[in-house]
Amino acid sequence: MGGEVIVFVSFFLVAFGIFYLHYTTRNKERLALIEKGADATIFGKYQNREAPPVWKVIILNLGLLMIGIGIGILLAASLVSLFDLDEEVAYPATLFLMGGIALVVGFFLTKKLIN
Secondary structure, three states: OHHHHHHHHHHHHHHHHHHHHHHHHHHHHHHHHHHOOOOHHHHOOOOOOOOOOHHHHHHHHHHHHHHHHHHHHHHHHHHHHHHOOOHHHHHHHHHHHHHHHHHHHHHHHHHHHHO
16 A cells, blocks of 8 residues: 555656756746846747647647547457457557557647647
8 A cells, every 4th residue: 555655656756846847947047048138039939920729739639639549449440350369459559559640640730730
């Protein structure tokens, strides 16, 4: 019982440490640039153009993930029926594979949407 609690607490401590380190480092870098006289507009990601709304990016990625999961289920059912594969192996493997491929495609489409 004690081991699960230690793992759970340490996971959140590591996540907190990463976020804390990221934000404090970013803050120090920005303060140093401002002290040297840099323009504050360099901190914006989209200086000359509008950023796409967040909801469009979320809908795009969720839609592609659902399509990938659906294709993964169909592919797993086909593999099980055609090649007599183990269901316990075929379904999770194809779901993760197709879901991951869908998220990578979503990343590149979001990148194209931003640029």
